[in-house]
Amino acid sequence: MTALSTNNARAERSNKERIPVFDGIRGLSASLVIVAHVAFATIVLSSAAGPPREGFWSIIAAGNDLAIGPFFVMSGLFLYRPFVRYTMAGDKYPHLGKFFARRAARLLPAVWLLAAVSLVALNWSSIQGFWYVVRPFLLMQVYDYTYYAGMDVAWTVPTEAQFYLALPLLAWIGHLFAKGADTPRKKARRMIAPLLALIPIQLAWVAYVHIAFDPWPPQYFYPLGMTGVLTIGMAFAVWNVLAELSPQDTPRSFGFARRHPNLLWAGLLVVFAINCLKPFATPGTADWVSAEAAVTHSILFLLFSYLVMLPLVVPGAASKLMKVVLANPVSRYLGRISYGLYLWHFPVMYVVFGSGSLFEETYLPVQTLLGKFGFWELFVLTFLGTLAVASVSYWLVERPIVNWVQRKTATRKRVDDNFIPPSQPALTSV
Template sequence: MTAVRGDAPRATPATGERARPRIFFPELEGMRGVAAVMVMLTHIALSTGVIASEMYGAAGNPVAGPILNTMDVSLPIFFVLSGLVLYRPFALATLTDRPSMALKPYFWRRALRILPAYWVLAGTALLVLNADAVTGLWHVLRPLLVLHVYQPNAMPTGMEQTWSLATEVAFYLTLPLLAWALRRWAVRAADPGARARRMLLPLGAIVLTGAGFAAYHHLPSMGAFPMQHLWPTEYMGYLALGMTLATLSAVAEVAPERTPAAYRFLIRHPGAAWIGAVLAYAAACSPLGGPNEMNYPPLGPAMVDHALYLTISLLLVAPLTLPAGRPGYMRAALSNPVLRFLGRVSYGVFLWHVFYLWVYYDLTGTPLGTGNFWLVTAAVAGASVVTATLSFYLVERPAMRLRPWLGRAPVDPGAQAPRTVREQRPAARPAVQWEPKAGETAPAVPAE
């Protein structure tokens, strides 16, 4: 995500007021860069034997192994970010009685965002690492259509991490329907605060449903690494968690006095969330999180990890959604040039690092589960960042230039940011109104 300029101001349906341009949200981009580095380091540590695993017969490093193994919380962080960024416009529309975004532009932009760069990787991986395994047209179409997680033994070499992309695609396809259902349920309430509370109830149920599927997939009868473990069902809770944050952020912007108490506490003490995330991460690295091996965990440790990963991803991302702005140390940590660059090319880093791991081990003849962690990291990270940069400027960004073909949109993708207090200005009341109590004022209408 890298938008610095957005749409030209336009009139909003509810008020006739000229809406503010879409605003770039740098902290989310920095968090995406952090998550991309984490997922890459986890896979490098696994392949070099730093993380214990039966797959490679590696005993692992007792100190570095648990720390790097727990970095696979990066994928839940990606899911939470997706739920937050994509649902926030829907949440704002529901709270202010504005029309939701048109579906054709929505699906068009989602396809442009993920498919061109992914197809380049898929074509390269199939040609370079899987040529002998491609014996029919379906073997090519299946990964190109992101359906390779729904059949056993269908994961192409060099693309193993793209199972999570199938979860993202399923979310992209179902989000408009879910947003429509939440809106139908929420508009029965009169004011934004009540609407937000109605939206939060089913989202909480989805979080619990995802945990239920995680438990089901780790029953002893399912065996180790069942195919269903890669399906979206286990991970829907993380996406719903992001949607929950989107709802809380939206209501805090539209009607701050109606914001739930927990989110008001976060506004007053944003640093407490990151402290909690560090403590939860430490718990996940400890024996409480299980044996900390890259093996399929039994039911008990799996559910502990699931709960801790929900907690970590929630507490890391939540302060970045505050409509009154983020603390200076959070901006410094996540908005610096290095992390903003990594966030900009994070999709390419995610796509290419496993491919280069396989290339490295094939070229060097090193057995998997062995190798120098730092040497492999330098080689794989270097190749991945260079390729990701080329992918961004030669594939992803040119694809983004097609975004305006179906509806007005900025050329660059970006997350809509809540306005800070200094950016807020008086505005007409939204269509949703109520009688204010003494001392209360009408909420400002958010920019879209």
Template sequence: MKRDGALDGIRALAALGVWVLHVAGNTGVMYREGMFAWMTTRLGVAVPIFFLLSGLLLYRPWVRALLEDSPAPRPGLYLWRRVFRVMPAYWVVTFLALLAWSSMDWTGWAKWLLLLQNYTEQDRAPDGLYQMWTMPIEMAFYLVLPLLAWLLHQWARRGNRPVRLLAGIAVLPVISVASVIVSHAADEPEMALWLPHHLIYFAAGMAMAVLSVWRKEIKAIDALAPQLLVLALLLYVVLSTELAGPRTLTLPDVGQSLWRMGLEASVAILLVAPFALAPRHDSLRHRVLGNPVTAYLGRISYSFFLWHAPVITLYYKVTGTQPFTGDFVQVAILTFVGTMLVSVASYHLIEENALRLSRRGSAPAPPPDAPAAKEAAPVR
């Protein structure tokens, strides 16, 4: 399927947002006074944007299968490709960070290499891996999606299929709200690291997938696109206030958690909707976000996300700079250049080759009477 340059551009913005968040955290900028400090604190909204894009792009083939009677994805093949898409680069970064800066025993290594870090007692993340808490959540969604799609499609087969799909998807945000309430009532903050807490963001993307296949293009979204993007910015400003909780490591109360969840979901939806539901590629918004530079940054954004924290950590180790100190601009420039260089190499050497292997390994076998099955093809 052809890539959407504008959605890649959004992915690039999200990756840059996570990087700025961690530069601001390491330099201590986010703990200072002023609006800039507060707004850097809330750049974690990039994670809900990533989750929404996953829901949109991964669920859309299943929606097409139901609404357009096209072939449905094969769960085994889908999972095979997901593993090859995310794990090789993750393993390389995690292995190198653990080797360089961790004294864990083999159980700790196994926990991190197998994406189990969110399901055990929560200790301080190893140096260079503090961004990896999102990966078990993503992988959990990948594993659940085939079953979730099957359940939704069984529910939607009778009556108005798109409407019933949307009604079924609407249950998922309720699960997220319940997860917030239960985690506070039971005093179990680690539940915020599990998939149910974040289903609201994936569900928003899944709903967009339904709308994008059902309606193709929503003219009202196209007409209101500038206003929606401005509204996303304004809600982000609201998200940057105490309404969404403290900007320190102090845990928010249940009300602040729910406000933050709602505001983050709203910002993500308002940002992505003009591109996913009104994909007019001649529009200014698509030309800005879908230009070759931002589209390429979006393609390498996964490697950028994986590598930026080790690069920031390496800068602090090499220079001897103390945590929560350092010049924001200097750290930002040097770590951006370093992360870009290693991300380009990681994308082309690891990600692209892993994807090629996944396609080769998942190629359908020839029928028994095909010539290739009777004699080996010559090596070329």
């Protein structure tokens, strides 16, 4: 039995049995997202404004736009794994009612709170009827495209929600491919096959959006632009179950990760450096790029996400360095409130800038307020403010609702097959 436990009943009760490095990577990724967005509000400008405002630091900051990838990888890994266990190990099929209830409890309360606060505090003067108010609560602001100040990053929430809806269908397709195979290895290969198609779909969609549309169209935010990185997480789920059921068939990448975990992270630094150079684009800027540049960035995004997560997914592979960076109390706490850190930093930034209905009749996009703050001043104010708001959101809204839904959907323990040694924590997606 691996650290990524297979026991569904224990997983339902595993809120206190979190894997430290996964919490840490959530916290680090959310913090880096804040760094990136503060940079794009201060020192990373369009090339029409001239050379990078802060030279080398602007180039580094502009390259820091890959950090969201681990969140999607973890979604694919955690949520697909029970379905993989059903196909490969004969476990009970996941209860879809409970699955959707728990996903809704984790995803919706925080973003609904964000929508309510953003509408009142930042967009009140822009309200134009009932649909304007309801649209963000239905996660429709991307499709019936409407910009809401403070919900700048919430475009990823519809992507997550639609992945939840599509996952049972994707799992059914994988099961159809694999059900005739007679060994875990063959089943794993057949389950991976349909997943591989999702990676070129991401690249093709990115190219299409940058060829067919004017800069920053609504289609840029559609879920097809994230299918590949979700696929990486789903492939990790398949490989992890294979390694558990048939250790001799462990993927070579897993063996390499155990032997050389730090080398993988060295590789991601190379990918990050290449991304900073912005192939086919201008380093240190925030331009709408060509299709060649966009596809190249998408490939780097996939590679970065894979290299970050591989040594964390393989049981026992995380190095001492990774544990120091990710498993310390600060990183773990930031990981617990990472969803709030991700959602709330833009509203906090608008408040710091004094832009929105609380301060004037209409909001001004943060990009129009460049020069009012320097990078570090805005970052400190934004991060500390977001830390406070995200903590309140987590402890008073998110965690109580998740706990309540989990209690209501808990499955009674069966002593014969639900025991997990205390040294083997359950895999949890919350």
